[in-house]
Amino acid sequence: MSSQPPFQPTPEQRDICESDAPTLLVLGGAGTGKTVTAAAAARAHLLLRDGVAEPGTALERVLFLTFSRTAVSQILKRSKGILGDVVHRVDISTFHGLAWQLVRDFGRYNGHGRYPSLRGEAESKLFRADPAVLSYDDLLPEALKILTVPLIGTLTRRRWSLVICDEFQDTDDQQWMLLENLTEAANRLLLLGDPNQMIYDSFLGWKGVGPRRLTAAQARPGAQQIALPLGSHRDPTQLMPTIGEAARVRNFAHPAFAHAIRQGRLRIVPGVDSEPAADDVCQAMEASRRDGAHSFGIFVHGNEPTATLSAALTERGIDHVAVGLSESYGEALKAIIAMLRFASGRSEWDEVLVRLAVFYTSTVRSKQAPQLAFAIGTDRTQGLLERRLADLRTELSAATDLDAAVGIAAKSWTELDLRRGTRSWRRASAEVGRLITAAGGETSGLDAVQREVDGIRASSFTEADAGDKSPVQVMNLHQTKGREADAIIAVFRASDYFGKEQEPFASASRLLYVVLTRARQQVTLLLPTAPHPLVAPLALLVK
Structure with missing residues (x-):
């Protein structure tokens, strides 16, 4: 019950x-x-x-x-x-x-x-x-x-x-x-x-x-x-909604701010100038864990800074999902299938390289594809990456069956050491392995598995996170609405651009309201030494 x-x-x-x-x-x-x-x-x-x-x-x-x-x-x-x-x-x-x-x-x-x-x-x-x-x-x-x-x-x-x-x-x-x-x-x-x-x-x-x-x-x-009347079910104390509304109307003298800081519900850490602020984020997560938090939303302004922080957290062993990159899961599925088709003699190596290039592009938040993706897709890599790709080709060619090829594909992305998309690749590897097992592990079932993967891949293009329920989620500030977590960690940088607005920041202050009201328990704000005027009044609260 x-x-x-x-x-x-x-x-x-x-x-x-x-x-x-x-x-x-x-x-x-x-x-x-x-x-x-x-x-x-x-x-x-x-x-x-x-x-x-x-x-x-x-x-x-x-x-x-x-x-x-x-x-x-x-x-x-x-x-x-x-x-x-x-x-x-x-x-x-x-x-x-x-x-x-x-x-x-x-x-x-x-x-x-x-x-x-x-x-x-x-x-x-x-x-x-x-x-x-x-x-x-x-x-x-x-x-x-x-x-x-x-x-x-x-x-x-x-x-x-x-x-x-x-x-x-x-x-x-x-x-x-x-x-x-x-x-x-x-x-x-x-x-x-x-x-x-x-x-x-x-x-x-x-x-x-x-x-x-x-x-x-x-x-x-x-x-x-x-x-609906005011009052948050997310935070029964109503403290976080109160400071969120006060921030929206630029009333930083509201006593709720001082109360939230005293209670440890609002932590403001000034002087965070490193980019990406991965170490400071890890410290904030650990502090929130000690206070009982189990789920985390980590917010950064801008797509590229978000992706850079995500990559840095991956290097530090923080398992997380980068919200807004759900298509990387679908492209990982497609790339792994391409490897299996190559291992079973059903496609050429060029197809594997193209799918790896597409997957790498899907892990990078930018308006244009990275040059490295073009190098991978056209087989023009050099140095260590060229040797690693050659080793992968040799291993797949020598795979004795589909199960062996799945194992090689599962570890391949980590061994290429491109430092992005690791979680998506791991999830995709597990899913393809499950599908192959369900199909009896026979090469004859690979076409059916590919059709199912194509459907999952297309669906990933229309989702924000492809159903990934990781307790740690990293996202752009503008992807935060509708989400909630025990602890929110928002990273603000000196170079953040919030448009041409000035006080009272009628539009941008709504973004502060959204950020501050996502938390069930605690919000940590990481501010640079010279914060943007939008958030500068928050830094003064701890001086």
């Missing part, structure tokens, strides 16, 4: 569950229980529809659209007592995940053939565009085209009688169009949002992200709005 206490709705939550508004906008601060309330509303909706359904008709379903499928899945798992026996009737997907599903299911009616192909960002950086292959950015436009096909659009809208959108305030124009296209007169929209967590408008405003999104929802016929 579960020890989870029964759901005790507040009056506002009860109103949400009982609402039949065609569009319901639910606003609430960080940790106010928007996702849990949505789960309760989904159950109430399904039970109500079941009660009036004609005998023999198909049971209705709910779609939960989100930016991080794993984050929402974990919340719903913790609240599974709320969904109860309807949990299997709630589908959870990212926007791009749903778009890819629509393209797979119906793309042949829109010129994409029976088996459409999807190219990840890494391949797009390495190879020229191929009009026959879809990229990540193609998915939403193609899904919207598919929904205009009359029969397909009607069938899709009938599948889900309630569509829930998490972090609605950050949807762009195409995502909003998808939401509107998924609903008709008998369907409903439940939109969860928080204007104070609107942190993408400063650089994604050109895509429609910003305050007008809430205005558009409120303008829909019959739309209603319900606000």
